[in-house]
Amino acid sequence: NAGVTQTPKFQVLKTGQSMTLQCAQDMNHNSMYWYRQDPGMGLRLIYYSASEGTTDKGEVPNGYNVSRLNKREFSLRLESAAPSQTSVYFCASSEWRAGGGYEQYFGPGTRLTVT
């Protein structure tokens, strides 16, 4: 039982390059999330998927796209990377029900640097 896995762990991009961050969970959770964490700051939600087949914008969606490939996998794509997207990216998953209240479980993070 690996929990939430993310690939890659580290990535360096040049401005304008594109890449996809991969996330998978094996806990049969319905909801999945992508966050970014800038140095010395808290987490900011980029996109989330409450259930398979749905995605919604979070607090900071600009410059990103997501795909909920199936129940297990949720990918984050940067189409044209910018230095402002240098950050640590965390994927998370949780159960889902009306009324909320489930804790989120996090992957180990991807450290992305855009030069």
Add this chain to the structure above:
Amino acid sequence: AQKVTQAQTEISVVEKEDVTLDCVYETRDTTYYLFWYKQPPSGELVFLIRRNSFDEQNEISGRYSWNFQKSTSSFNFTITASQVVDSAVYFCAQDSNYQLIWGAGTKLIIKP
């Protein structure tokens, strides 16, 4: 709007001291959940506790305890007899519309 405030940016104590991390939340929901997470220097995020707004009983887990007070909209976290391994950034969060609203975090430094 929902908001979570952790006013203490950084706390530094000597090992074995007790330390309390403050968390104040704002919500108009009548039912809500509050959470604490730990982020050690290695960077992963570790879930510590979830508390339902209907349950105001304090919770204790070993050296950790949580004090939830609806009257002051606070959900404070106390570490008793702190240890160097407790050094981490601690985040308080509240769920809202299936998302989590996060505080900015408190960096806790435990000196040997």
